Amino acid sequence: MLRRMNDAETKPPAKGPTKAKEKPKAPQPPRLRWLRRALFTLAGLVLFLGSLPLAAWFLLPRFDLAGIAAEQASARLGRAVTIESLRITPGRHLGIAVSGVTIANIEGGTRAEMLRLDHASAELDLMDLLAGEVALGQAAFQGLSLLLERNAGRAANWQFGPSGPSSGARPWVPRFDALRATGAEILFRTSSGQTLTTRIETASLTSEGLHAPLRLSAAGSYNNVPLTLEGPLDSIAALRDASAPFSLDLTATAGETTLALLGSARDPLGLDGVQGQVELRAATPDALLALGGAAVEGVPRIALELSGTLDRQGDVWRIGAPFGQLDGAPFTGRLLQLTEGARGQPDAILLDLALTRLDLNRVLRAGGHEVDGVADLPLAVFAAPDPLIELRLSAEAFTYGALDARDARLEARLVPGQVRVPTLAMQAFGARISASGLLEADDEDLRITADVTMGEADLEPLRRALALRELPLSGRVEGRLAITAQGRSLNAAAREAQVSAVLLMSGGSIAREVIEMASTDIRSLFRTARGRTRLSCAIGVLDMKGGVGELAPLRLRSAQGMISGLATFDLNRHRLDLVIGSHRQTTGSFALDIPVRVSGSFEDPGVQPAQWSSAGRARLSAPDHMAPIPPALRDYARRSPCFFAGGR
16 A cells, blocks of 8 residues: 555656546446447447448438339239339338339230339338338329230230239238229220220229228229229238139119129139129119110110129129019029130120010010001111120010010021021910021111911911901911011011912811802802811912912812812902812812802902803912922922812
């Protein structure tokens, strides 16, 4: 101790001013000293090693990152991506503003870009991004144009290369609070080349969490028809998982028309693998036809309700077991199917329905298709129809004009330049009628050709349908008809139709007085024959044009003899001129075989004796002397024993 004191006394004085003596500092805890040193060390490292990134962070709003982002996006998607501008505002929530974005279309697409975007803005959670999760707060898009199509190889342009989004898992789908779009359009180009345009005035897709249901709400138009679409969807988590179907609950509304879908989609972005229940309610078909791109002028205002099971697999859309009401009449069905055509080919629609009632008179009048108060079915063919249509319709009750039919069945196909009708069948006029036909263009008009078979028809309903007076014949008749006509409507074509027909009877009866009158039986001078006699056969060969024609020959055979006749008639004026007479070799000894002429109106014709010329008798006796008819009908006529006069 003395040594330390002596050393202090002998130490030379310090140079300069003398400082006041400082208080000793309080000692710091070891943990606080460690934290202080760590913070200073970290700050030094950031300044030394990260001075450039830190400067870039604060200067980030001044940089345009479009080039870097476009390069990265192109590599990820496997398509060329261009961006005019991309700026980021730093913060806890990064602000992103991008403009002038394009994504190249698939090779063989109909335009260069699949996507065009004028402007978009979004908030990005920085902490989630550092953790590897993309989370958007609010995102807004303006001026979006998206084209969805397939190329000639059936590759979809919304499916990207293996390094980008595909039909597998979708981890690239971000978490978000709300996506909003204005002034957007989605163009869907079908395989047949038709472009279906959806314009979006406003749309929003909102979510309350990764596993919470999404909510869609959109207003705009489809094919220029104002349309709204809304409903809950599955969650973002479900959208990321492509191994499970994505549930849908959507309702589209266009005026008085609503279409609801409750189901799921295996590929919701491509709307493929859709399954579920669909319900359609339409007060009129106007919106439906306009949505499909068809003209609505002259379409009948009839209500439609339809429900069924929707299933879309690839190019085929099906509504199975459809049921509902058409114009208030219930219907059931087997199938409603749309098949998207191959590249450059039309789509195809198949409709198979069974109706309880189809009143075509009411339907056509509701559409303004009537002439002089009579319903008239318009006819049309198309050089390149899109879609092609195949109809299979049946109706328990069917009405058109004066025709009241039951158990009607129609098969028809709309194909390029033609409407083919393989089957038209119905029960009408006490007969089962079946027909096949073809409608096609003929110069500047439309041409109809048809073959008709009538089986076991009752003469009485036929007589009433033709407005004829009571006939002395009774029984059932069968026949075949060949029809050709031209016109732009069914009634116009029928008025000028060329009709060839063969009518046959293999039984029935005829009034005895007709036999005696036709043969000029001398006994008829003293009495009037009573009762009826059985017919063994009858044949009538008809040729008619525009309602005017001839029946040649008309032959009837009974036990009292054979009667032959020739007739001309005018259905428009309801007049006829008939000459009938007996064959001498077939009548009894009291027959004078003097022909009779029946002429005048259908309702009250006059009857008087007539005279056969030699040529007239020869024509009646020769089977080949008949009205001109097609060969198939001539072969059909040969089936009757009455084809040969005299029973040969």
